[in-house]
Amino acid sequence: xxxxxxxxxxxxxxxxxxxxxxxxxxxxxxxxxxxxxxxxxxxxxxxxxxxxxxxxxxxxxxxxxxxxxxxxxxxxxxxxxxxxxxxxxxxxxxxxxxxxxxxxxxxxxxxxxxxxxxxxxxxxxxxxxxxxxxxxxxxxxxxxxxxxxxxxxxxxxxxxxxxxxxxxxxxxxxxxxxxxxxxxxxxxxxxxxxxxxxxxxxxxxxxxxxxxxxxxxxxxxxxxxxxxxxxxxxxxxxxxxxxxxxxxxxxxxxxxxxxxxxxxxxxxxxxxxxxxxxxxxxxxxxxxxxxxxxxxxxxxxxxxxxxxxxxxxxxxxxxxxxxxxxxxxxxxxxxxxxxxxxxxxxxxxxxxxxxxxxxxxxxxxxxxxxxxxxxxxxxxxxxxxxxxxxxxxxxxxxxxxxxxxxxxxxxxxxxx
Amino acid sequence: xxxxxxxxxxxxxxxxxxxxxxxxxxxxxxxxxxxxxxxxxxxxxxxxxxxxxxxxxxxxxxxxxxxxxxxxxxxxxxxxxxxxxxxxxxxxxxxxxxxxxxxxxxxxxxxxxxxxxxxxxxxxxxxxxxxxxxxxxxxxxxxxxxxxxxxxxxxxxxxxxxxxxxxxxxxxxxxxxxxxxxxxxxxxxxxxxxxxxxxxxxxxxxxxxxxxxxxxxxxx
Numbered sequence: 001x002x003x004x005x006x007x008x009x010x011x012x013x014x015x016x017x018x019x020x021x022x023x024x025x026x027x028x029x030x031x032x033x034x035x036x037x038x039x040x041x042x043x044x045x046x047x048x049x050x051x052x053x054x055x056x057x058x059x060x061x062x063x064x065x066x067x068x069x070x071x072x073x074x075x076x077x078x079x080x081x082x083x084x085x086x087x088x089x090x091x092x093x094x095x096x097x098x099x100x101x102x103x104x105x106x107x108x109x110x111x112x113x114x115x116x117x118x119x120x121x122x123x124x125x126x127x128x129x130x131x132x133x134x135x136x137x138x139x140x141x142x143x144x145x146x147x148x149x150x151x152x153x154x155x156x157x158x159x160x161x162x163x164x165x166x167x168x169x170x171x172x173x174x175x176x177x178x179x180x181x182x183x184x185x186x187x188x189x190x191x192x193x194x195x196x197x198x199x200x201x202x203x204x205x206x207x208x209x210x211x212x213x214x215x216x217x218x219x220x221x222x223x224x225x226x227x228x229x230x231x232x233x234x235x236x237x238x239x240x241x242x243x244x245x246x247x248x249x250x251x252x253x254x255x256x257x258x259x260x261x262x263x264x265x266x267x268x269x270x271x272x273x274x275x276x277x278x279x280x281x282x283x284x285x286x287x288x289x290x291x292x293x294x295x296x297x298x299x300x301x302x303x304x305x306x307x308x309x310x311x312x313x314x315x316x317x318x319x320x321x322x323x324x325x326x327x328x329x330x331x332x333x334x335x336x337x338x339x340x341x342x343x344x345x346x347x348x349x350x351x352x353x354x355x356x357x358x359x360x361x362x363x364x365x366x367x368x369x370x371x372x373x374x375x376x377x378x379x380x381x382x383x384x385x386x387x388x389x390x391x392x393x394x395x396x397x398x399x400x401x402x403x404x405x406x407x408x409x410x411x412x413x414x415x416x
Numbered sequence: 417x418x419x420x421x422x423x424x425x426x427x428x429x430x431x432x433x434x435x436x437x438x439x440x441x442x443x444x445x446x447x448x449x450x451x452x453x454x455x456x457x458x459x460x461x462x463x464x465x466x467x468x469x470x471x472x473x474x475x476x477x478x479x480x481x482x483x484x485x486x487x488x489x490x491x492x493x494x495x496x497x498x499x500x501x502x503x504x505x506x507x508x509x510x511x512x513x514x515x516x517x518x519x520x521x522x523x524x525x526x527x528x529x530x531x532x533x534x535x536x537x538x539x540x541x542x543x544x545x546x547x548x549x550x551x552x553x554x555x556x557x558x559x560x561x562x563x564x565x566x567x568x569x570x571x572x573x574x575x576x577x578x579x580x581x582x583x584x585x586x587x588x589x590x591x592x593x594x595x596x597x598x599x600x601x602x603x604x605x606x607x608x609x610x611x612x613x614x615x616x617x618x619x620x621x622x623x624x625x626x627x628x629x630x631x632x633x634x635x636x
Contacts, residue, residue: 003531004514008511324509325522326494326497328502328526332494
């Protein structure tokens, strides 16, 4: 029966090439945008280089200090010392890394200025992330303790600073803000969209200007907590929450007295939402999900409404077929199924075109340098999501016309 | 087999009410070959549609094998049409996008039969109407007579007890019309009950019984 449906769907497509072009063009365009968007969201939130462990990581990035009425609020990253005391000591974690948010600096080579993004990290940073060392090795606890002036740089900075050198630059020196550092390792760079791990140059946290000894709660640091398994994360979150609860309050920092601290160990996406919404309030999160779903539905819904009209016209041409099928025993429900299957089939043809087009667009984004080290892909997650989107779009644009046509009276359908 | 009691059919629009059938009482016996005649617009096709469960009477009852079907839901009616009835239409109503064989298979799609079984039964039905050499053709490639023979094959492929033919020879020349009627007579002799709407007196005379309609009423 399915083959019979698909044969018909294919023949109907061939019957009016222009109609078919318009239909497929609309479907392809909509699905292409959705696929590229899905790929971009996967790029932002998925577990990719150098955060391949994101699925079993927690991010401690922002602290909110507020008074009991929540009228005055101070929000920002943590101090190194606070994280050392409350995050580094988490027993249920496999490893905890502390690193600064990325900062800015300059370096000069041959009179040319190189703008740098810098990051101060501990040794665990190289275990929590999966940066690939192209040359040399990461600094360790001993290097840090001895206060050695060493750095790890990205392959891109190597190219800029050492002028396309093909030789190893390990042991060579690099001058940043008038201080000379020895290059200890060269890593393949990561995209700036992964803000907690991105930088051009990585310093041990004991390097000058790291401010790691600041005694307050807030500073310029964040922690990435690696769990043994994704399932261990709730236990770590509970342990961290408990550690935060032990902090005596009210407290005072930079002249601001606060009696409430909101400090959480979040999954990457939850952390993003918390920063984005500036709230840990559940109704706000639900509202966000609601609005996001509505936007997505509208984005698919508007072209789907257009397609509904096209589909109704296409199906009206087939009224006689509907009459015949019903006369020979097809229940309305079966016909409804037939038209939906046909519509999904057509949507999937559009999906194949969209997949090809998305590949081209993603290739362009990756190679254009719009986002440094962009690694947008159509992986399994994106592909399966795209399939789901195709299915949803097919249903959205097919159900209504199918319902209308399947309810046609047999005698009327035969007369058409 | 088919029993109509006091059947009435009224078509209503917002402003007009048209009485298409009035007080029809008709009993069609098993293995009968009945023709329905009357001028255009007298309600012949409406009557056939009601007998074929394609339309519902406004009043009165319609019984099939002694069971009133007036209150049957869509699914039950579809099943009855599929198992007990076969239709032949004046304008053939073949699906142009499907091959002859696929067209004939349609009634079997709504039964639990395998693809192989469907193919076999469709081939047998086409052999019966002398079209075994046109199975992979498409309706557009056939003559009117051949199309009607495909329509007959489609009507009989599910081995229904009743065949309802709405002017099956109306679009054909007399030689082809005779050929189609011969096929119907053959099916009737093999046990099928046939009700045929026709304009042709000569054709009607070749059936067992003639029912005449005028302005929606039976003429005695």
